[in-house]
Amino acid sequence: MHESEKMTALPVATKAQTSYQKLLQTSSSTRLLSLIKSCTTKSHLLQIHAHILRTSLVLDPTISFRFLSLVVALSPLKSITYSCQFFDQIEKPTAFHYNKMIRAYSKSDSPAEGFYLYRDLRRRGLCADAMASSFVIKSCIRVSSLVGGIQVHARILRDGHRSDSLLLTTLMGLYSNCRKYDEACKVFDEMPKRDTVAWNVLISCCLHNNRTRDALGLFDIMQSQIHRCEPDDVTCLLVLQACASLNALEFGERVHKYIEEHGYGGASNLCNCLVSMYSRCGSLDKAYGVFKGMRDKNVVSWSAMISGLAVNGYGREAIEVFEEMQKMGVLPDDQTFTGVLCACSHCGLVDEGKMFFDLMSKEFGVVPNVHHYGCMVDLLGRAGQLDQAYQLITSMDIKPDPTIWRTLLGACRIHGSDSLAERVVGHLIELKAQEAGDYVLLMNIYSSAGNWEKLTEVRKFMKEKAIKTTPGCSTIELKGVVHEFVVDDVSHLRKDEIYKMLDEINSQLKIAGYVADVTSELHNLGAEDKAHALSYHSEKLAIAFGVLSTPPGTPIRVAKNLRICVDCHNFAMALSGVYNREVIIRDRTRFHHFREGHCSCNGYW
Ligand SMILES: [Zn+2]
Numbered sequence: 071m072h073e074s075e076k077m078t079a080l081p082v083a084t085k086a087q088t089s090y091q092k093l094l095q096t097s098s099s100t101r102l103l104s105l106i107k108s109c110t111t112k113s114h115l116l117q118i119h120a121h122i123l124r125t126s127l128v129l130d131p132t133i134s135f136r137f138l139s140l141v142v143a144l145s146p147l148k149s150i151t152y153s154c155q156f157f158d159q160i161e162k163p164t165a166f167h168y169n170k171m172i173r174a175y176s177k178s179d180s181p182a183e184g185f186y187l188y189r190d191l192r193r194r195g196l197c198a199d200a201m202a203s204s205f206v207i208k209s210c211i212r213v214s215s216l217v218g219g220i221q222v223h224a225r226i227l228r229d230g231h232r233s234d235s236l237l238l239t240t241l242m243g244l245y246s247n248c249r250k251y252d253e254a255c256k257v258f259d260e261m262p263k264r265d266t267v268a269w270n271v272l273i274s275c276c277l278h279n280n281r282t283r284d285a286l287g288l289f290d291i292m293q294s295q296i297h298r299c300e301p302d303d304v305t306c307l308l309v310l311q312a313c314a315s316l317n318a319l320e321f322g323e324r325v326h327k328y329i330e331e332h333g334y335g336g337a338s339n340l341c342n343c344l345v346s347m348y349s350r351c352g353s354l355d356k357a358y359g360v361f362k363g364m365r366d367k368n369v370v371s372w373s374a375m376i377s378g379l380a381v382n383g384y385g386r387e388a389i390e391v392f393e394e395m396q397k398m399g400v401l402p403d404d405q406t407f408t409g410v411l412c413a414c415s416h417c418g419l420v421d422e423g424k425m426f427f428d429l430m431s432k433e434f435g436v437v438p439n440v441h442h443y444g445c446m447v448d449l450l451g452r453a454g455q456l457d458q459a460y461q462l463i464t465s466m467d468i469k470p471d472p473t474i475w476r477t478l479l480g481a482c483r484i485h486g487s488d489s490l491a492e493r494v495v496g497h498l499i500e501l502k503a504q505e506a507g508d509y510v511l512l513m514n515i516y517s518s519a520g521n522w523e524k525l526t527e528v529r530k531f532m533k534e535k536a537i538k539t540t541p542g543c544s545t546i547e548l549k550g551v552v553h554e555f556v557v558d559d560v561s562h563l564r565k566d567e568i569y570k571m572l573d574e575i576n577s578q579l580k581i582a583g584y585v586a587d588v589t590s591e592l593h594n595l596g597a598e599d600k601a602h603a604l605s606y607h608s609e610k611l612a613i614a615f616g617v618l619s620t621p622p623g624t625p626i627r628v629a630k631n632l633r634i635c636v637d638c639h640n641f642a643m644a645l646s647g648v649y650n651r652e653v654i655i656r657d658r659t660r661f662h663h664f665r666e667g668h669c670s671c672n673g674y675w
């Protein structure tokens with residue numbers, strides 16, 4: 071109802087109502103159908119409702135269906151109470167009625183109801199159409215009900231909808247969402263016709279199910295002679311995400327070329343994604359190139375650039391971009407401030423960081439979230455203000471997450487504070503979030519402090535509780551193919567050459583004064599064995615493979631799933647000088663750009 075309608079005196083409204091009622095009373099069924107179709111106000115809707123109940127026209131399936139459609143269309147998207155009430159007033163709903171309601175439920179706040187309605191429809195011996203089945207699957211996706219989805223899947227096969235691409239694509243989405251990769255692939259394989267949307271769902275399924283490398287392969291496979299399916303902007307968006315996560319710069323460049331050739335280059339979401347991809351692959355110039363070329367830079371674009379510069383160690387430049395953004399009149403959001411605070415922490419700009427943290431809520435109304443606090447803890451930790459960092463965490467309005475405690479734990483390692491480290495691990499245990507890596511870090515701290523007694527205690531504890539360390543894994547891309555290495559990997563085809571190269575590098579670096587650091591990373595080994603085991607960490611294997619397979623002077627880019635250890639950091643630093651190679655390692659927390667024997671992190675990570 072319009073505001074003006076409310077303001078008018080009551081008798082006028084009543085008069086209007088009476089005339090509409092008269093119109094309804096004198097209308098034929100056909101006329102009534104067209105009145106329902108043209109109804110746009112709540113007042114008319116209520117009058118029609120009353121009329122069809124009073125005259126038992128609700129028993130006419132055509133009229134009740136048309137009216138139900140109207141109610142669903144006019145109801146607010148999330149609330150379907152009214153639709154539900156009317157549906158209950160229909161004595162013998164047809165499959166059409168059911169389909170309409172199932173569809174409405176899938177978009178409502180109570181998606182699970184759609185599934186129950188679907189079951190009810192089945193019990194009444196009615197048949198769901200492909201559309202309704204597709205909506206009930208969407209409901210299952212929203213409530214992550216795999217069991218419900220499987221039941222619908224079985225029905226779909228019985229109903230003979232096995233060739234409906236749209237329906238099968240939705241089903242793939244369900245399996246992907248429920249982390250059933252193989253089932254999703256099976257549906258895909260059995261599809262008679264696969265369009266770009268189906269390929270996109272398969273790619274996204276790879277991304278969500280730890281099959282990121284396969285996602286890259288699919289980009290080529292879908293375009294091959296057999297499938298001849300053209301990737302669209304969504305495909306590019308998904309594949310760029312995969313490139314970013316795998317550090318696959320060359321592949322990312324190929325996708326970039328594809329985007330330009332196919333005229334998607336102007337889309338700001340794709341450009342933003344390119345900026346992130348290039349930044350995450352450690353290629354700042356390319357990220358900046360895309361950013362500079364963008365005509366419509368929104369807050370996401372600016373934030374992506376700021377964060378990209380920050381994580382790559384270009385803190386001052388990131389702050390400059392932030393200032394430029396403000397000059398352009400773009401309002402920063404929470405993501406922007408994550409980037410800015412991260413920039414301050416990477417450059418050790420303690421005062422600036424504190425200033426921005428203050429400014430954020432006071433001037434821009436951005437409430438600090440756990441990431442912002444995380445940056446501040448990193449900043450204070452790096453500056454050695456460990457107690458302040460601890461106080462900040464305990465004074466937070468929000469519950470601290472394991473990551474923030476882990477950030478402080480990292481700072482404890484750098485500054486050798488074992489008493490605080492113990493407290494931090496205590497908090498992680500309290501959150502039931504302690505990982506093997508945390509204990510390893512604690513052991514590193516004890517080991518550096520020469521506290522062997524405590525070290526043995528932790529080791530014993532880990533053994534008793536059978537706490538297993540996450541295997542380290544590093545990836546490196548060569549000519550668009552991503553190669554993966556784990557500790558002591560012997561699965562690579564060129565393993566003999568790689569190990570030979572690693573030995574050669576080790577002896578070269580030794581001449582330059584590099585000594586394997588055996589105190590920092592702990593294994594259940596004697597000192598000699600330790601030096602041996604260290605030389606086979608996955609990032610070393612990836613670097614050796616990079617030296618082996620690329621011409622001198624080519625930068626080596628490696629992505630590692632865990633925090634880089636002190637020894638591998640020293641190794642990469644020495645190698646960057648001796649071999650005159652730029653080495654870029656992205657570990658779990660940050661980037662390390664090694665150049666001429668130095669690292670952009672300045673030894674803090
Ligand atoms: Zn290492």
Ligand SMILES: [Zn+2]
Nearest residue numbers: 662669671673
């Ligand atoms: Zn570093």
